[in-house]
Amino acid sequence: MTGRERADEPPPAADALAFLTRPGLTRLWTAARTRLERNGLQPAGTIRLEGLDAQEREALSLLLARPITGRTAAIRLPDLDIRLRASAVGRGLASTLEEMGPSLTDRRAVRDAAAAERARVWVAAQTEVEAASLSAQPWTAQWLEEIRRVGTLARQDPHTATTVVTQAIHTLATLFPGTDPRSTPTTWGRGELATSATGSAHGLDDGTLLSRLVLRGIALARGVELPADAPERRALWRMASVAPDEVSSTVLTLGLRPTGGTWREAALRERADHHMETHVTLRELRTLRLEMPPGTRVHVCENPRVVEAAADASRRAPLICTSGSATTVVLTLLDALAASGCTFAYHGDFDWPGIALANRIVHRYGAEPWRMRAVDYEYIATRTRVRGTPQIALSGTPAEAVWDAELVPTMNALGIALHEEAALDLLLEDLG
The missing domain is CATH 3.40.1360 (Dna Topoisomerase Vi A Subunit; Chain: A, domain 2)
Structure with missing residues (x-):
């Protein structure tokens, strides 16, 4: 600290940004940024910095207007926010961090928005089930619960998840159009069925997310275990009157x-x-x-x-x-x-x-x-x-x-x- 700098006098406004970005404050801003992004961008709670060196103690003393003499410092974010507003910086903690960049992310809001998007996926799925007249099928509710619990759809972006679950519902509604056990099922080629649901003959190929969802529904509808290998998958498709491609592989x-x-x-x-x-x-x-x-x-x-x-x-x-x-x-x-x-x-x-x-x-x-x-x-x-x-x-x-x-x-x-x-x-x- 020079003879003209005192712990109770922050730097003049013209030098404020240069002062804030000095190396001795780097750890403070990193910790403050992390806490704010978790707190919905609100300056709440306390951060603790350990192992402070001389450069960090000097910078923190100037910033906080109190001497930091030990190797550990506890900084209350509300106090830091007030100090910044009263100083030549003239803005709160969140605005100051934005000024220094990069932009802050309200991670709580992001999580809430993602949860809302996922909820909308399942609302849309339930709506599609009703529209496709699948709700009367005794296995449908269990199918929706299982694919929700497994979490495969949750790992997709909301648009993809909504698209795939809608296609799966339409495919299952095509295969199980009614509850009358005397009704004669229509036989489909798998490529034909895939084209009907997705526009692509490969939409129900082995390994696709859509085929896994549909096979889970067929297994529940027929009261059998999920298939463990390719022959069992082919057998399950046939149980739903779907003929898999059996001519291209020799x-x-x-x-x-x-x-x-x-x-x-x-x-x-x-x-x-x-x-x-x-x-x-x-x-x-x-x-x-x-x-x-x-x-x-x-x-x-x-x-x-x-x-x-x-x-x-x-x-x-x-x-x-x-x-x-x-x-x-x-x-x-x-x-x-x-x-x-x-x-x-x-x-x-x-x-x-x-x-x-x-x-x-x-x-x-x-x-x-x-x-x-x-x-x-x-x-x-x-x-x-x-x-x-x-x-x-x-x-x-x-x-x-x-x-x-x-x-x-x-x-x-x-x-x-x-x-x-x-x-x-x-x-x-x-x-x-």
Whole structure:
């Protein structure tokens, strides 16, 4: 403090802003701003500053017109507001902080406004339920309460939340137009139903918020549990007379010879006899009779190149390709073959995603490893080095191989990723 500055005399008006923005007051304004924004911009309560240094004590003493000598100071915001109004600053605490910037936010008002917006979402939802004549359905009130309690809509902006819940109500009203159990339901395609509700054929695709809300309503209406996976979701859609898309996703096969007597099984047998690969859709799997001779051994691979090479080499052993990941259509086919008594042998890539997929197939179907043990990996890795094949480094998070405790340590030791193509001749030999 200079000889001309005294604790009871704030700086002249021309220097007021420069005085207020000196470094010694930075912590005071930060704490005051936080408290005001929580208090609805009202100067109420006390803030406590600890660990004050000499520069801060001097600045606070000048500002508050009282000596601050310790390392801790308690400042009442009403007193600070009065002091600022009586000084050359000439305005209250809130106006002073606004002048120094940035603008204050009334967080209490923001919270209240957000709560009011959320309330309007549910008022609008209830109004839509009444307008759509869904209020007479015994499950509707529980559906609204559940989606409110889960909080998914609350995390959306109010416009999006209102739009999605309105679309969900209209979709459910379309599926459940009345309470007469004798009424014949209309069958919808999911894309057609989505277009009717949202204008987009993809509006009810898996993973969308709208599809989750509608499926929750269907489950309540039908008195069943929420679906846990894609096959269960498809089954639930069908319970509401909605046909999901079952033709765009396929599973690649070779050599399947089911014993069923319809033209569908005969077509598969004929293609197998001509060593032709076949892409089978979910829709076909619903109608195929996939009985196989008891104990049929089915080989499962990860990469389509294995199927292509097996077809070119006229291999006859049944072969199914996961095409990198076991999707719903792949698992549906494997489930059907397992139910008919087939056994499985699995081969995939020697990398961490490949090991994770192999674990899934081995665990779900009790599949035997097909040239997937540590000795196989070591042999193929050595062969690629001898042949001068460019090496691919292992990357990612290791996954334990449930069928062979030695495989992962061996892979870590050699540090090489091996795709199925590196073992193609060996796989073809087995398929012969």
